[in-house]
Amino acid sequence: MDIDFGNIKVVGFDADDTLWVNETYFREAEERFAELLEKFETKNKIDQELFKMEMKNLDTYGYGIKGFMLSMIESALELSNYTISQKTISSILTLGKEMIEKPVELLPGVKEVLSLLSNKYRLIVLTKGDLLDQERKLDKSGLSDYFHHVEVLSDKKESNYRNLLDHLEIQLNEFLMIGNSLKSDVLPIINMGAQAVHVPFHTTWAHEEATPEESVNKYLTLNELSEILKYLN
């Protein structure tokens, strides 16, 4: 593996499950959703059908909690064969609003890493999802001052990254991306010829799972974010 961060001037951080906990809250919401529907189907079936509904609606709704709420409602209607009670639909709305209002829980070492790296590198946040949700989380996180720029992307494909790096006038060989998702944070970056570091989170949404294949030697994997300080200093 050829890891040389000597040229790096700009470090991009994913936000959800890289800087703070996110996927855990979706898993908890899925648990509660399955409980609300337990008289209709098994937990397993409910999980599967909800995921299918999210994938069916992804092009229409995009990423984020509001789309998830709408998919939960549509899924509840179908799974119950349109017999779900009105109060249960109301409970799904409450469940979603609670997700939106959750406090932000930083992952271990995040503050120290950003504080140290911000002395030497330009740090940016590159996240996808709902604009308002992400701005709000950054605000609650207390991390805003470490970042030169925050970009919420509608998706994290190679073209989204290319447009953004062009716009911010960042050279590929000066850019390092750090994130928990191989599919969104690592593989598109490696394909572009920039560098990436993978810091897996214990929970990964099925949609974000990726098989690295031949890319496996092209990026660094860390157990936790603070290990990056051994490589960037």
Added chain:
Amino acid sequence: MDIDFGNIKVVGFDADDTLWVNETYFREAEERFAELLEKFETKNKIDQELFKMEMKNLDTYGYGIKGFMLSMIESALELSNYTISQKTISSILTLGKEMIEKPVELLPGVKEVLSLLSNKYRLIVLTKGDLLDQERKLDKSGLSDYFHHVEVLSDKKESNYRNLLDHLEIQLNEFLMIGNSLKSDVLPIINMGAQAVHVPFHTTWAHEEATPEESVNKYLTLNELSEILKYLN
């Protein structure tokens, strides 16, 4: 009125109801929503309650169709005292998805204005709402190539504009904003000391209505966008 656009180098355009039709689709959706609930309440009452629900949820959901869909569902549950049928909730979901998938209908003169102005000015889009919705509309509009930059803001308050102009390194005296909403596109800009042009759309969402008071002499009002060519050329 002191209108001098001699220093202007960058022209910002609002998108919804400035470049293309938007509010009309919300009004049509409200009509259909009221029809779905007609056995419970009068059209007038349904309109009022839906608007109240949108305002109650605005901090949580922000602007955009997904939040509107969730507010329609919550409003339908309350207005029907939790007796609304499951099929009607399904119809509300369909109604919202149809809004998201609507074609983009450009307003008169938009293409000509952008085409002419883009030879002399840096044009940018400054819109609020749902990131994915707005990107999709710009894409469908065929207008992307006229713009140097597109920014989707979570809100259009003075602070949002200030951050963006700083980030894009645009001087206040070089910036002109054009839009249909006094509250979002004109007043915050005038307050900052930049210039703004108001091009009213025939329909304005109640939330966007503003009373200009003493600001009325500080901006230009046009009947339609193409009149701007008399001032910028």
